[in-house]
Structures are given as C-alpha cells and as structure tokens.
Amino acid sequence: MKRKNVLRIIIVLILLLIASYFFYIYPREIYEEYNGIYYKLGDSTFSEKITVKLEGYLENSLGEGAKFTGTLQLGNQILEKSLILQSKDGIGIIRYFDKDTQDYVTYGTLYSKAIKEGFTISILGIDDNGERGSWSSGDGYMISAPASNREEALELSNQLMENELGKYEVVLD
Secondary structure (H helix, E strand, O other), X not given: OOHXXXXXXXXXXXXXXXXXXXXXXXXXXXXXXXXXXXXXXXXXXXXXXXXXXXXXXXXXXXXXXXXXXXEEEEOOEEEEEEEEEEOOOOEEEEEEEXXXXXXXXXXXXEEOOOOOOOEEEEEOOEOOOOOEOOOOOOOOEEEEEOOOOHHHHHHHHHHHOHHHXXXXXXXXX
C-alpha cells in the first residue's frame, strides 16, 4: 500500500472519531417533560399524577452510561444542581444541592434504559431527623414516567428494575 493511501485512511479515521465524539459523547442540552405517577408500594390506594421535568445537559460516555446535570423538577419539588451518573446497566443515583443544608443530598435511584424514553425512581425515605434514609420494596415511594395510572407505573418499574429486583426474587405491587 502506498504511503499516501495510508495517510488518507488515518485522516479519515481521525475525522470519524471526532465526528463520533460530537454525535455521541458531547453534552447535549435536554428539556423533557413527562406525565407520570407518584405512588407508594404496598398501598394500592395511594397514587397521584405528577409532572416530571428534566432541564440541563445529557452526556453519554463510551461503555460507561450517561450523565445528567441540571434541574430535575418532580411536581412542585425542584432539585437544583442535580447530578445523575447512570451506569451502563441503567441505574443512577440522583443527587442534588440542598439550599437549606448547603450540601449535596441523595434523593433516590433512577432506573432507565434511555432517560428520554422513560424511567422509574425509587425515592429514599426521610427519617425522624429529616435525613434521607432507606427505601423498601414493601412500602417505598416511587415515581414512574411516562405513565397514566398506577398499573402502568408498576409495570414500567418492574420492567426497568428487573435486574435489580431479580436478585431478590421480588416483584413490586
């Protein structure tokens, strides 16, 4: 092969890598609004419609998942300076800046295959001291979107949390 052809191939490969970076990895602005359901596990009478808004930047990484930075609005609750580092298996811890404590706080865990298509959130409970504590598959609070009723929300949660719940042979209801 001629030296000239090898140089052309190298240049094309470099240009493809640069284009791939901007297409896949480069942070993209995101504004998504979903209609979802806020509900409590183990209590079929508790479910409320909720609007969920994501406003910020979404960044994919090669083989490592995605990163969201921005504002996450869950109904009337606004989580500013939110950070979700989602692993390649679709699980991400939701952290946000709490103005009252001037510290970053964990809100819960997000499960999603693609955040623009839908997700479910397991919300950490709040203990007697006002601190976020734990979550239980028996009586924990959840948000699933998009969903128009509790049954759709549960179906989405079970689908997205299948790998996590399967470890313990649990089905949410």
